[in-house]
Amino acid sequence: MTENGKPTLAMYWGASCGGCEISVLNIHENILTVDEIFDIVFFPCIADFKYKDVESYPDNYIDVCLFNGAIRNSENEEMAHLLREKSKVLVAYGSCAYEGCIPALSNLTTKEATLNKVYIDNPSIDNPKKTFPQTSTQMPEGELTLPSFYHTVKALDQVTDVDYYLPGCPPEPPQIWAVLQVIAGALTEGKELPPKGSVVGAGQTAVCDECPLEKQEKTIARFYRPYEINPDPDICLLEQGIMCMGPATRSGCGALCPSVGMGCRGCYGPTEGVEDQGAKMLSAIASVLDAGDETMEEDELEALIEEAVDTIADPSGTFYRFSMAHSILQRVKNGKGEG
Amino acid sequence: MEEKKEKTMQKEKVGVYICHCGTNIAGTIDVEEVKNWAAKNPNVEVSRDYEFMCSNTGQELIENDIKEKGLTRIVVASCSPHMHEKTFRNATERGGLNPFLFEMANIREHGSWATNDKEAATQKAKSLVNGAIERVVHHEPLEKIPVEINPNTLIVGGGIAGITAALELANAGNHVYLVEREGTIGGHMAQLDKTFPTLDCSACILTPKMVDVGQHDNITLLTYSEVEKVDGYIGNFEITVRKKARCVIEDLCTACGICEEKCPAQVVDEGYGAGLGYRKAIYRAFPQAVPGYPVLDKENCIYFQTGKCRACEKFCPTDAIDFEQEDEMLNFNVGNIIVATGYDLFDPRRIPQYGYGRLENVFTSLEFERMVNASGPTGGHIVLRDGETKPEKVAIVHCVGSRDQNYNEYCSKVCCMYSLKFAHLVHEHLPETEVFNFYIDMRTPGKGYEEFYHRLLKEDTHFIRGRVAEITDADHQPGEEGKLIVQVENTLLGKQQRIPVDMVILSAGIEAREDAAQVANLFKMGCDYDGFYNERHPKLAPVATMTDGVFIAGACQGPKDIPETVAQGGAAASQIASLIGQGTMMMEPVRASIREEDCSGCRICNNLCPYNAIEYDEEKEVSKVITALCQGCGTCVAACPSGAIDGAHFTNLQVMSELQGLLWDVQPAPEKVTA
Amino acid sequence: MTQTLSARAPSLFEEVVAETSGLGENLNTCIQCGTCGGSCPSGDDMDHTPREIFAMIREDMREEVLTSNTPWYCVSCYYCVARCPQDIHITDIMYALKRKAIEAGYYQKAGKDKAPEFSETFIDFVENNGRSFELGLATRYHLRYHPLDAFKMATGMGLKLFTKGRMDLIPPKIEGIDQLKAILKKSKELGGEA
Amino acid sequence: MSEQFEPVIVGFLCNWCSYRAADLAGTSRIKYAPNMRAIRVMCSGRVDPQFVLKALRNGADGVLIAGCHPGECHYVNGNIKALRRYTMLKKTLDQWGIEEERVQLLWASASEGTKLAEKVNSMTEELRELGPLRWHEKVLADNGAAHVPVKEA
């Protein structure tokens, strides 16, 4: 808290796209209220702060820190620890900080492969000397250092203790505003905060709960890629063979994607009490696959199922698009797996 | 969720009991070591080992510890839960705990008996015990679910097993639906001539019972019928039966037999006649058939094949013939089911070197039964295929298709005895004729059986110990011309012998019915490798099956002789009678349930349930489980994408905890699990 | 798996199984039914039926088994194998017994010394030429071991075959004979033969 | 035990067929690799892919899912669902570079004790050849901080 008695707010990004920052501004005029309530003490995206500023703060100086982005390298982790130290309430803001999100898709391959893709094997790259970033380079002026690039992308709570999770890629403005109000209420009027560790700004059940489309019993013969089919706008997309992560994804977004005919991508992460969103969705989908029955010969049965399963182009990419870092296995086995 | 959290918060007091099972476990597993190691687990209050945990003293150990040490959870490491889970659940209950707060670690069947490596066995035992401890901590008290028992019973198969069971239940005042595939009840027993070892006439003891069934007020007899569909669960099965068109109007038919007499179509009687005799296209299997009215066999009926004839119709005094008759579908409900579908005789054509089908004077045991039967095609005379010549030498070959990995590995159990019976019957009918019995081992376990063997020894039967290698008509040496030569090693002499005979009887073994697998499916039973139906427990539950309310009796469960078959029929009947007596039955509470507040109504689970136990509530837009229909398989639990379904006693939390317990020695620093 | 091995010397049964490289493993499941003995076309000439031999192997009657003529009368017609209710590879066991008898130098006692000699002569040709050679085989074998038969052979049926153009005069030889020799040399080391 | 690597296999056995098959193997004193640790589930259809992943994550070198033969499921077709899930899971695990030998499906009826024992033997052999999986050490070791779940239970 600053002299003027205003609670302090910080927002910082790890490995992220910046969308989360935008989403904060996306709460429209409410941003002014935020500015009234809070003193912003660290927010590199909108105002000039330096690490040393943060380092200079006493512990718990920051009342609320919205940390977005995943932990991709040592700098991200360092900052996570630093901000934890300096913050009363640390919020994992957005899917990256919450469960790895898009950056964590690189857990589906190896560090080497990733760097190779970025610095060598890429049509838009011209790097004949095959120069790779080095963590330490000796120059006449002295040693230059870069953060070390991690093998496995992690979520915020995998490197430090987190108070709340605010899912979404990015989180939806109304949800953000609601959460900020609760926190502000607690800080200024001493209202009660939700129990530590809770997921805030989202529902408890799955997206289907909010989804307007009509749902029937499900048997899915095969899946279609979005370009292969023109969905009926009123019927559950899954039933039409369009992959939709809705059933395994936490509600809170208002089922935006399905209601416009695009299958849910699963950005709000697993529902309450589910550990591995991907595995759960995989299990659900496989269960309702309309392929083979008990009367068939074993090999015929297996063939049919193989065929149906193969209509899902990239299972891990589909089921784990946002939750890789928080999946049970967290990453692929070293070596293979450029899936 | 919330309350579950609290549960796991407060520390449980677990009692661990390691059983020696004499040396069965202690011989391979260091029980002492496991006990002490388990004691170190923070959740464990008491850890003991004992000679025999299933003994009264063993069970009392548990009861007292619960009372004195205030245990809240029990783990017993001993045999398979399929042996003693009930025992220890009861002990737990007597101690004052809910029986489901108990978990069993199977360190005998899966441990000490499966390896000789003491070290490995002990390590494995630790894992299994640890898994049980970590699991039991998360167990929840469950209450059994009561189900009403419909007092009617379905019995499938009208052989001696089905007949016995039907009469038992009916006489006790319960209604029975007896469904038989053939036109008459009686089964294989009706085909037999005499029964070993007493030699009383099979028909004479069977037909009275058949008549009782036919006339019983409490028995609905459905012959020439097959069960098409079985829905529901114990206490309330919904049955659909197809009553095949026999082209005879039962109410009008007086069973006078004129149609049969007038029918011009001669057909080889492959069914009841075992292929040795002929019958008509409209026929009764035999004069004492129950019910008495005939069946018209369309494949062989001249009218159905050529459109002409109708002789039976012309001559029927009561106009009971109806060519247009169609299959009928009957629906009814029952509380329990007995499957008593019997057996098929092994087909000796599968053993070419025995020549059946090629060499005309090679007969099957069933053919011979018909032959010696006074009502059979030869009027009870033992003759060669030509219908007149009396054999001077008869060979009886044991173990045809049995005790042979190329066919059936098991012993068919009855062949030795009926082969002895055959030998005796030949002696009786043709005193001059020599009889040779070729056997591997003479198996005569049973009351009066060995004595019967001795009797045959006295009758100067030639007993040659040796499995017949081949039967041929290719003669090598003088004396073999025009004979069937049985080539065998006489293992008692250690010499190869070629024995010329006139007639060979193949004592074919007993096989599961051809369609056993489909029938098992229909009633949701298990089949063993040979196609016989699986009993619930090989020793202690021989007529129950894995499916509550479905029982088995007779040879469909495995080779049996008549006394055993009758005993099983009775046993199944009395088990059902006691269920009917209770009126309600307590079902295991291992069932699924959906947490409404967590269900998003995605409807993934809706048609996963094989018992249609999941329904969708259009109002609340959530799915629900109909507890009584649920059998607790947990498929829906595994499928629910938002983890909103709990499988009682097999929750994610419980299984995951067990899993982590099992992996105590290889996993990273212990983690907490989320349900 | 992690079975503890017993210290005692291997029983004849174990040796025979080992000699078949596994094919004979279920010999101990023999139920002494005599199907083999009953099926054997040359059973009359055997001093023990195969079934007896198996019982004797189980009882470790080494000398009796290895001096028996039974294996030498096996014509490998596979009737016993096809019919054995326990699916025992009897023919291969008979081959194994022949090998053990030779190894133990027992086969002369079997009174069937012709058999191994014939086999060995045959194999000489195969190992040196890669092909067998009836005339050479017959004559050399007879000359070496049974001069009188050789005479009978040369004048009798051998002559007929020869005149019918059914016998070679020069042994055929394969090109890759060196390769074959190398392979066989290696295999003998593996097969445990000196 | 010998020096060789002893893989740890978690077996999910269905209550009616494969668990009994394992019982039968024991009752008939068939000796087989002691490397499998069994978890009893009512039906192979209860096996949640999360269980399999969890086993691999927590140090197991392989997972064996065993159920009744198609058509013999005590719950009619739970095993068919198991097969569908298994097929899809396998495709995913393949993308993740996890060798197919590590997660296997077996149909074993209550009478097939030998079959089950043989499977455990062969799988143990295969895993010996593949070597340890031990996810936390071998895969997450470098910078892979232990997996902290979403929320404290």
Add this chain to the structure above:
Amino acid sequence: MKFGYYPGCSIDRNARSYHISMMAIAERLGLEFEEMEDWNCCGATEYFAINDIPAYTLVSRNLALASQQYSGEKLVAPCSACFLNLKKTDHVMGEYKEINQKVNTALEAGGLAYQPGTVSVHHLLEVIVKDVGLEAIEEQVKKPLYELRIAPYYGCMVPRPADMESFDDPEHPTSMDKLLESLGAIVVDFPLKAQCCGGHMTQISEETALELLRRLLKNADDYGADMISTLCPMCQLNLDAYQGAVNAHFGTDYNIPVIYFTQLIGLAFGIPENELGFGKEIVSAKPALEKISDEAPQEKKRRRRPGRRTGLPMPSMPEEG
């Protein structure tokens, strides 16, 4: 149709007529048999008696060569012993790790390797009956073998490849019966059709061999066979060359020619005898061949066993419906 061809040692000389006739009918049936290069002896039944690993290895060299020389074509062996040794070795290598591994180590020494299951071995009869098929045969028949009574003799090693799935019944094979019937011949129901000819016993214990041969000849004679049809050089040699010895030893006077089934097919195709290797047999086929008539016989080709059909019904057999 193209096949790999493993002739086996005896084909070169002793069983020349088998080879000649095989090639002659192959032409008519549009079959191509490409002989394996530098194949070696299969070891017959002898090598296994001395040392099994070398025995398997000897055979496996051929399998290894075959897997190099052919691209998936079936490998055909006309000789029973060769057929069995090739097929059995492939099978055993597949079933028994230890043997497979030893054999391959040995093969390495010669720069070879063999993966069990890669070569599929078939006997000539199987190829004729299964791959070519009886219809195709019947089409080619120009001069049916009417009235010629033939005893079909299979011997042991073709119908009984131990525990490997056989293309015909191991106890009571019928494929050659049907083949000969399609040539118009009268096939006698020959109970000993799958019995042993004595194999190498002729060399080792003549008495044993002669007795086995006598049984075969007697049985064929009892059923009034004009000739015996065979599919194996060893069987042919024993039955043919030792028939005199049998007669001498037992005072019988059998005079039954023993002819390769390929020669009979050729005959029915109208190929001249001299192009089919006739005349190489020791018991001359001439008298028998003269019995062949141009008239289709009245009598039912496949003679049923004596015995009236008046009495009790016979059990139906699958193929007879």
